[in-house]
Amino acid sequence: MREVYVDNNATTKVDEAVFEEMRPYFCELYGNPSSMHFFGGQVQKKIDEARKRTAALLGALPEEIIFTACGTESNNSAIRSALEIFPEKRHIVTTRVEHPAVLTPCRNLSKRGYRITELSVDGNGNLDLDELRTVVDEDTAIVSIMYANNETGVVFPIEEIGAIVKEKGALFHTDAVQAVGKIPMNMANSTVDMLSLSGHKLHAPKGIGALYIRKGVPFRPFMVGGHQERSRRAGTENSAGIIALGKACELAGEFLNEENTTVKTLRDRLEAEILRLVSNVRVNGGGAVRLPNTTSVAFEFVEGEAILLLLNEKGICASSGSACTSGSLEPSHVLRAMGVPFTCAHGSIRFSLSRFSTEDHIDTIIKELPPIIQRLREMSPFGREFLQNK
Amino acid sequence: MWDYTDKVREHFLNPHNVGEIPDADAVGEVGSLACGDALKLYLKLDEKKERIVDAKFQTFGCASAIASSSALTEIIKGRTLDEALEVSNQEIAEFLGGLPEEKMHCSVMGQEALEVAIAKYRGGPIPGHDHDHLHPEMEGEVVCKCFGITDQFLKKVIKDNKLHTAEQVTHFTKAGGGCGGCVPKITELIAEVMGDQPKEERKRPEKLTNLRKMQLIQDILEKEVRPQLWADGGDLELIDIAGSTVQIAFRKACAGCVSSGHTAKFVEQKLREFVAEDIKVEEVEG
Numbered sequence: 183m184r185e186v187y188v189d190n191n192a193t194t195k196v197d198e199a200v201f202e203e204m205r206p207y208f209c210e211l212y213g214n215p216s217s218m219h220f221f222g223g224q225v226q227k228k229i230d231e232a233r234k235r236t237a238a239l240l241g242a243l244p245e246e247i248i249f250t251a252c253g254t255e256s257n258n259s260a261i262r263s264a265l266e267i268f269p270e271k272r273h274i275v276t277t278r279v280e281h282p283a284v285l286t287p288c289r290n291l292s293k294r295g296y297r298i299t300e301l302s303v304d305g306n307g308n309l310d311l312d313e314l315r316t317v318v319d320e321d322t323a324i325v326s327i328m329y330a331n332n333e334t335g336v337v338f339p340i341e342e343i344g345a346i347v348k349e350k351g352a353l354f355h356t357d358a359v360q361a362v363g364k365i366p367m368n369m370a371n372s373t374v375d376m377l378s379l380s381g382h383k384l385h386a387p388k389g390i391g392a393l394y395i396r397k398g399v400p401f402r403p404f405m406v407g408g409h410q411e412r413s414r415r416a417g418t419e420n421s422a423g424i425i426a427l428g429k430a431c432e433l434a435g436e437f438l439n440e441e442n443t444t445v446k447t448l449r450d451r452l453e454a455e456i457l458r459l460v461s462n463v464r465v466n467g468g469g470a471v472r473l474p475n476t477t478s479v480a481f482e483f484v485e486g487e488a489i490l491l492l493l494n495e496k497g498i499c500a501s502s503g504s505a506c507t508s509g510s511l512e513p514s515h516v517l518r519a520m521g522v523p524f525t526c527a528h529g530s531i532r533f534s535l536s537r538f539s540t541e542d543h544i545d546t547i548i549k550e551l552p553p554i555i556q557r558l559r560e561m562s563p564f565g566r567e568f569l570q571n572k
Numbered sequence: 573m574w575d576y577t578d579k580v581r582e583h584f585l586n587p588h589n590v591g592e593i594p595d596a597d598a599v600g601e602v603g604s605l606a607c608g609d610a611l612k613l614y615l616k617l618d619e620k621k622e623r624i625v626d627a628k629f630q631t632f633g634c635a636s637a638i639a640s641s642s643a644l645t646e647i648i649k650g651r652t653l654d655e656a657l658e659v660s661n662q663e664i665a666e667f668l669g670g671l672p673e674e675k676m677h678c679s680v681m682g683q684e685a686l687e688v689a690i691a692k693y694r695g696g697p698i699p700g701h702d703h704d705h706l707h708p709e710m711e712g713e714v715v716c717k718c719f720g721i722t723d724q725f726l727k728k729v730i731k732d733n734k735l736h737t738a739e740q741v742t743h744f745t746k747a748g749g750g751c752g753g754c755v756p757k758i759t760e761l762i763a764e765v766m767g768d769q770p771k772e773e774r775k776r777p778e779k780l781t782n783l784r785k786m787q788l789i790q791d792i793l794e795k796e797v798r799p800q801l802w803a804d805g806g807d808l809e810l811i812d813i814a815g816s817t818v819q820i821a822f823r824k825a826c827a828g829c830v831s832s833g834h835t836a837k838f839v840e841q842k843l844r845e846f847v848a849e850d851i852k853v854e855e856v857e858g
Contacts, residue, residue, distance in 0.1 A: 487634035
């Protein structure tokens with residue numbers, strides 16, 4: 183069975199060109215970039231190139247990029263650094279819909295005496311900027327707000343948020359793991375102080391990430407030990423991963439337009455067809471600005487895990503914000519924060535596309551999905567007579 | 573992905589007995605949309621109104637909820653009402669070749685629906701389950717407000733399944749899986765139920781036949797040893813008994829644990845204390 187992979191917000195296929203770029207740096211060009219000899223030095227040159235490529239995608243300077251192991255490390259580093267820079271400040275602002283890579287460190291810090299404010303969102307997943315204005319104060323060390331939501335694709339107005347944060351003298355970090363490569367950004371003209379990205383969300387391999395730190399913004403390293411990354415991130419460089427990320431960023435720049443045309447057209451078609459063919463459906467965050475590749479669809483009166491496993495039988499790989507797949511029992515914290523009605527919070531499925539998605543993929547989903555929903559609804563004790571597919 | 577057995581997959585992909593019985597003698601409904609799973613069970617009885625001749629279900633829920641409903645209807649068909657009441661959630665789980673522990677609440681939901689159906693048919697009090705909006709007359713006090721689960725029901729499940737941690741209680745009943753506010757109360761209930769179990773004064777017997785010795789070893793492992801391992805996420809399996817040598821294999825967190833040597837010593841100590849002084853415990857692969 184050929185897989186129909188529509189779970190690109192979970193991880194992406196490594197682009198063949200990216201793989202070719204990194205391939206020599208395992209068995210042949212394995213030198214340590216810190217070594218004095220030519221053999222290590224040639225790897226250092228390639229890392230410098232990767233740093234330039236990564237910076238270029240963000241509109242940043244090469245020296246503003248440090249390479250990390252993943253988005254989670256970048257997020258943890260940014261938050262901890264801010265707290266060390268401002269030891270007297272004891273307040274952190276974030277949102278209720280952040281990824282656990284930000285929410286969990288914040289909640290752990292609340293146990294150590296920090297005050298954490300989690301901003302709420304409305305039914306479309308949008309923030310209330312007035313709430314942000316009232317909560318950020320002189321005690322706030324850092325505001326960490328995601329660029330785009332991993333479950334719904336809802337994009338936050340990062341520059342407006344940054345302007346509010348700057349007025350109060352706090353640092354502004356954004357987890358842009360889902361946004362980089364899908365939305366054009368230009369750090370040269372931005373209010374962002376720190377930005378996290380992850381390689382495996384943009385067709386580089388797992389195990390490589392980066393943190394952008396604006397020139398002039400003070401930073402304290404999370405990992406100490408060596409002088410690598412100008413002593414801002416110790417540890418021998420993951421040279422193959424860094425080189426892969428550089429190539430992936432270069433390609434992402436080239437395909438940025440395609441993400442917002444071809445990929446978006448496929449997503450829009452998928453969404454429109456589902457809404458046309460299946461009754462009692464809503465798009466989570468449908469009224470907000472969203473990433474071009476993501477749709478989160480809530481089906482009333484069915485449970486997400488059952489949908490996913492039946493899709494899986496047809497080779498369709500999607501994911502759900504449903505409780506049952508994660509081991510927790512409540513619908514995802516994102517959908518709960520948005521106040522998605524309980525009639526459909528348990529039945530939300532996320533389809534996330536990439537530049538490798540095709541018309542065929544969408545055709546397959548549109549063919550297979552409606553009978554699956556119909557079948558589960560027929561099995562359900564709730565209001566079956568109202569739930570005939572259109 | 574969940575590690576479902578082939579039997580769960582089979583009963584999820586092709587569930588048996590889906591649907592309604594329009595002239596059902598007994599109907600039991602548990603769960604709700606808010607809870608994330610719900611089951612409506614229909615029973616048709618024979619002419620004497622003793623034996624279940626047909627059972628059908630409608631379920632809203634995940635794969636294991638659907639499979640558990642299918643298993644339940646298969647198990648109870650042909651049984652008398654009294655026999656059906658003896659069906660435990662463990663029996664449903666065993667019918668399916670086991671359920672991941674996080675999904676045990678699905679088997680509990682099946683058993684609940686059956687109890688409710690029979691209680692309603694007989695006109696007795698509705699057992700104190702979760703889902704207070706369906707049965708405001710239920711017994712007990714609500715402990716878990718997120719899922720509306722009562723102390724009576726929790727105590728029963730803790731006792732029947734010999735649960736030792738709040739996490740296990742969440743896996744079996746969902747209680748504590750929402751806001752988590754009731755976890756301390758659940759821990760109290762576990763202490764109350766499991767602490768109150770009359771502790772048989774166990775003494776090492778003077779003389780043992782081989783058969784009795786093997787029974788006793790099994791008994792001690794079940795009642796004294798495994799519950800303690802479960803508390804740390806571990807487990808063991810009895811592989812063989814040869815004379816005084818007991819062979820065990822560690823499972824879950826115990827398998828490959830660096831301190832499994834200590835755990836093996838602990839097992840030996842317990843068996844020496846309660847069975848015979850010359851017991852030797854050997855850890856084997858298997």
